Every structure is written in C-alpha cells, then in structure tokens.
Amino acid sequence: MDEKMDQISSLPETILHDILSRLPKKDAIKTSVLSKTWREIFYTFPILSICDRESIRRSSKRKKDQQIKTFLDYGKQRLLRFSEQGLAIKEFKLKLSLTCFDLQLIYPDVDQWLKLASECDLQTLKLCLPTLKEDDPCLCYILHPGVIEARSLNKLVLKGRIRFDKDFLNPSVKFSSLCVLSLCYVLFDDEGAIEHVNSHCPLIEHITLKWCYVYNPQGARDLQISLMKSVSMHGLQKLKGVDIQGVQNVYIDAPNIEKIYYGADSYEPSKMNFDSCGNLRALTLMNMKIEFLFTDIWFLHLSSKFPFLESLELVECSMYENINISSSQLKALVLSNCSIMEKLEIDTPNLLSFRYYYAGDNLPSISFLRCSSQLEVNVLFNMIHPRLYQLGKFVEQFKPQKFLASLSLSIRPCIPSDEHFYYYEYRYWEDPYSLPPTLPVPCIKHLVIRSVREDKSKYALLVNRLFYGWCPETISLSLNPSHCTKAFIEFFYWMLMETKKPKGKFCSYCYSKSKCWLHGLKDVKVTSSVKNDVNVVDFVHLKSVLGGWTSSDNANISFRLK
Secondary structure, rough: OOOOOOHHOOOOHHHHHHHHOOOOOHHHHHHHHHOHHHHHHOOOOOOOEEEHHHHHOOOOHHHHHHHHHHHHHHHHHHHHHHHHOOOOEEEEEEEEEOOOOHHHHHHHHHHHHHHHOOOOOOOOEEEOOOOOOOOHHHEEEEOOOHHHHHOOEEEEEEEEEEEEEEHHHHHOOOOOOOOEEEEEEEOOOOOHHHHHHOOOOOOOOOEEEEEEEOOOOOOOOHHEEEEOOEEEEOOOOOEEEEEEEEEOOEEEEOOOOEEEEOOOOOOOEEEEEOOOOOOOOEEEEEEOHHHHHOOHHHHHHHHHHHHOOOOEEOOOOOOOOOOEEOOOOOEEEEOOOOOOOOOEEEEEEEEEEEEEEOOOOOEEEEEEEEEOOOOOOOEEEEEEEHHHHHHHHHHHHOOOOHHEEEHHHHHHHOHHHHHHHHHHHHHHHHHHHHOOOOOOOOOEEEEEEEEOOOOOHHHHHHHHHHHOOOOEEEEEEEOOOOOHHHHHHHHHHHHHOOOOOOOOOOOOOOOEOOOOOOOOOOOEEEEEHHHHHOOOOHHHHHHHHHHHHOOOOOOOOEEOOO
16 A cells, blocks of 8 residues: 555554544454554454454365364464563453364363453453354353453343353452443353352443243253342442343342333233332333232322332233322333233323324224323324224324324235124225214324235225325335335325315215315325435326335325325
C-alpha cells in the first residue's frame, strides 16, 4: 500500500482498534491483509471471537481431524500472543458447535484457552456450546472455578452443554468484579450452586437464568437431569434486573431491583415472591397461571405495592375472567395472548401506551376508567374473516377514538368443518340492508394487514367489511408472500385505484341513507418500501414491484387515504 495514500495506518493503536470494533467481523478480518500494521492491529484487537464453524466443515474423518488440529493451533496462538505480550483482552467469545464426541477431545484445550484469557485482565467471557440434552449429562464441559476466576471479569455469559461442578460451593470462590451473569441451558451438580455464586458477587447488577438443569446421578437414567426447581435471590444490594425462565419457584428480595422478567414452565404451577421489591420499574410475566400467583384484586393495588412501576407486560398468561388494573404511575401496558379474560378495566391516569395482541376469536371487553390524553392504543389480531363484526364492536370501546393509533390484522381462512357455522355471518355482511342503521365509525391512524389467507371469492366482501367498520388513515400490506398473496394485493389496489366512483347519491353498498366508503373516498396515495418508499403510479408499476419481491424482503405497500 502506498504510504502517502495510507494515512490511516499511522493513527494511534486505540483509534485503529476502535475502527475495527465498528466493522462487521468478516470485514475486520479482511483488514489483516492490507499491511503489516493492520495485521498486527487485527491480532492485538482486544475483542477476540473464535468460532469452529469458520474452520471446521463436514468432510471425511481424516480431513476433519486435520481441520480440528488447525483450529486448535490457531486459537492457542491467538491467545498466546496476548499472554506473551502482556496485552489485555476486553472480550473473549468462544462458540463451539462440534459433536459431543469431538467436543470431549478438545475440552482440555478449552481449559487452556480460558486460563490464558483470564490471565489477560479479561473483562467479558462468552462461552457458547451446543444445547444440553437430557440424556447426556456426562458429555458436558465441566467448568472449574479456577479456569474463569479472574478479578477483572465483570460479565460472564455461558450457554449450552456446560456443567458447574461442586467446586463452586467452595467459600473461597468469589467473583469480586462480576456485574452481569447470564446462564442458559447449563447444568448444575447442586441446586444451591447458583445461589452460592450470586451471594459471592457483591457488585452483581443483572442476572439471567434460562432453562437451567440440576444433575442427580442417583436417579434413574431418564431422571438424572431435571429443570431447576427453585432459586432464591436475597441480599444483592446492587441488583438491577433479572431474567428467569423455566424455574418453578422464585424468591427475590432485592431492594434496588428495577426490572423483573419471569417466564414459567407452562406445564407446572409456578410460584413467585417479589413483594419486597418496592423499587420495581418494569415487570414481565410469561406463561403464568395468574391464579397461582395473585388474588383477583392484586392488580388493583399496584400503586401501593410498587409505587414506581411504569411498565407491565403479561404474555401467554391464564387470567381471571374479570381483571381490574389500577396504577397511578403505570405508563406502558402490554397484554399478549392472555386467555380466559372476558372483561378488563384499566384505571391508569398516566398510561401512554397500551398494546393488545390476541390470536383467538372471542374478544374481551376493555374499558379505560382513567387514562392520559396522550395514550396510544396498538392492537394486533389473528382472526377469522367472519369474526370481523366482533372486531368492530371491540374497536368502538376505545374512546376518545384518537387513542387507537394502529390496528394490525392477520386474517386466516375459515376451517372447512366450521363453514356451516360461519355461513350466516357471511350472509349478514353480504346483505347491506341487514346492517344496523347507525353504527359509529372509529378512526384508526394505521391499519396493518399482516396476513390474508382468504379465498379469492371473498376478497370484495372482506374489503367492504374493513372499510365499513372504520376509516383508517393509512393501510399497509405486507409484501412477504407467506403473509399476503399477490392476488389480494392486486385486488386491493384495483378496488381503491381502478374502481370508478359510484354515480348518484347511493349505490348497492349504501344503506339506510348513509353513503358507503366508496362515496367518501377522495384520494389515495400508494407507496412501496421495496425501493425507498417509491410512489406506485399505476397497476403496471404495481405488478413490476410485486414481481421483484422475495420472501426474504421485509417490505410493505402502503395506501394513504383521504
């Protein structure tokens, strides 16, 4: 490279390392061939990532053995360079995806690598192995505390076939600088090991514990591994947030904790106690049977229990039939696929965002007793087309109507066995004179049609029903062929852009002296995000846009209506 042209290489090493940190990994590797300077910068880059998939591919046993040897030599040399030159390693990420048999052969090398990294003032360690299976506890990588016990370590992320042996119960094992601990699908020889580790992390701020197992060598072969049953966290003064999933019983006593995410095992009744966490700001519960946790009036006393709670999210939870949520500080509320609930009353004067997702057909009654004037409601449904009449009634509940910022729909076809049941619903909407004479028409800022898998013969009925029920300002259709078919998008465009405006005061879609949506439609602007929100000028242009899209495109086409 011409030295007169290459002024970047003369920059300080810290700046060059910062440049590397902002590049994708593949591009960062390519810099090593630019010059000797860049090669040295790459090999002393303090964020070190090693993955066996980049070096070992499917091949014959002999070839594979050679690839593994080359991979192990590469990893050792990279780490020895840091150790011999006294360089610090900010982050070491090791990802292994070999078979159980091959992994067992290289575990001693992994021990050596982790020891070398720990001696280089390691700050972050991420070790990722294949997911643990219940029938092979003896094939795990046994993690010894001496391997990773580094005073400089402040973040430890372990995932997969990793086993904590009983050495972790030794009182001398301490992680004095550890702030972040994340354990996913790992195996413990003793259920108390995780509590012991936590209690010896005085600076711990965030703990993630997902689907961890406990080893019982005395049990039958199919019972030697079981999900961790309980975990207790107390006395952790610095703890700010936890993410716990798959543990049956959880007890948290942390005075300064601000965020709790708990996902239960849906097959087992779960218990959780966090009443002493008075500083809680955000709470997420997933796969819970609420009746096992709280009484039906628990949500009424959120302000007294958690005076600083601003975000509440309930996902895949089995609720009481009637729920009353009251909180003076709550700003964000999310309910996603919560079953059984029939009536929801929300008394939250400072609520700014309410998101409701539901995949069923029987919609609950939702009312706001008190709410902020800045509240935005976003609703996502996956329902059968004939049930859209229920959706109209559901939308009418949100008053004032300006609250409903977006409505996202996935419309699936009727189940053949239920066609007889839905026949009368179709007849109801096909006959305009059977509609009630006065129905309020809610205004929706953004209607997102995520999926339409309906029969072509019902396209016109579906579109008329959508516009009869409400007047959206913008309608977006997904261009992913697994969501909306090209046929529906073309029909929708034709219906809005090509259909001639009805002559006269009334047409076949009008009823009881009220004009239909075609009479009220003044202007439509169509844009596609395939090419940076380009305007779609005509039907031919639309077909060219649709012809160029693939299933990997995360694009949409939008209709702005006036």
